[in-house]
Amino acid sequence: MKIDRYRFVDGYEISSLIKGGWHLAGGHGDIDPHQAVVDMAAFVDAGIDTFDCADIYTGVEELIGQFRRRHPELARRLRVHTKFVPDLQHLGVVDASYVEKIIDRSLLRLGVDQLDLVQFHWWDFSQAGYVDAAQHLERLRRKGKIVRIGVTNFDTAHLEEILDAGVGISAHQLQYSLLDRRPQNRMVEYCVVNDIALLCYGTIAGGFLSDKWLGEPSPQEPLANRSLFKYRLIIDEFGTWDQFQKLLVTLRRIADVYEVDIASVATKFVLQQRGVGAAIVGATSARHLDAHKKVSTFTLGQSDLSAIELVTQSSCGPNGDVYQLERDRNGPHGRIMKYDLNDDLTAK
Secondary structure, eight states: OOOOEEEOTTSOEEESEEEEOGGGSSSSSOOOHHHHHHHHHHHHHTTOOEEEOOTTSTTHHHHHHHHHHHOHHHHTTOEEEEEEOOOGGGGGGOOHHHHHHHHHHHHHHHTOSSBSEEEEOOSOTTSSOHHHHHHHHHHHHHHTSBSOEEEESOOHHHHHHHHHTTOOOOEEEEEOSSSOOGGGTTHHHHHHHTTOEEEEEOTTGGGTSSGGGTTOOOOOSSOSSHHHHHHHHHHHHHOOHHHHHHHHHHHHHHHHHHTOOHHHHHHHHHHTSTTEEEEEEEOSSSTTHHHHHHGGGOOOOHHHHHHHHHHHTTOOOOOSSTTTGGGOTTSHHHHTOOOOOSOOTTOO
């Protein structure tokens, strides 16, 4: 079975499922580097040939670099999307030199001459410099070190600032799921109009939107990993645990029709939304690879979408623009973030 493809307006083509790298960066159990590279080969071989990583995902760019060296044939098919995420403590000193050092480090780690897509994140918009930083990335694009520039977790107003400054934006990586429809408030329309592809993470809410949680009681702290903590907060914004369970029951009924699992239905829902180019699947291994491949075997019909709408229309939230809740560093969503993972200005 073939994985669906998505084509950008410039002709760049990716798999509609992207292998996420965050789960390989720590906080989700021990990672065996050799096995991680073996799993990467299995994903590419299955048609999931687009990987997502970041400068702040500890060790992940290096792992992809190892994969490229060990599997040169498969590496020729690979697309890699990384990120540029300057530390919160360094936002005031992000200049052209800082940006180029970080980009050069990603090139070195990945073992490539050009970065397919660099997605830019800025922790605090009250600190000036994000427009300048985006323009520095644009200069590196013209210099040939970057092919495409994207953003991640920008709200609509600040994304508009970046575009107005003359920076071409190809993609926006953001959180989008049945539990979190904040992109629909403003962002989807803006990105569609400006030919910006939505690359969506959190589509199964860290594993909560799966058969594992059907009929289960609300989890008690401490939770097993960072993802569960993060997305348990999103469920609280969505509504009660009982409301969440009603959603899982509905998804299970739909999944039975297509002979797939709940996670596949949740992912397919996002992929069928306007403006969406791909869904990022977090994976510490290849054990769910067969389920991932099944996402391309079915399409949700109108009756399925209506049933989902019936159970989600009474949700409380989350409300606001993209990443608005998470930007409050004193709030529950912001307090769990790690803001300074990019080492230091030496960009070693």
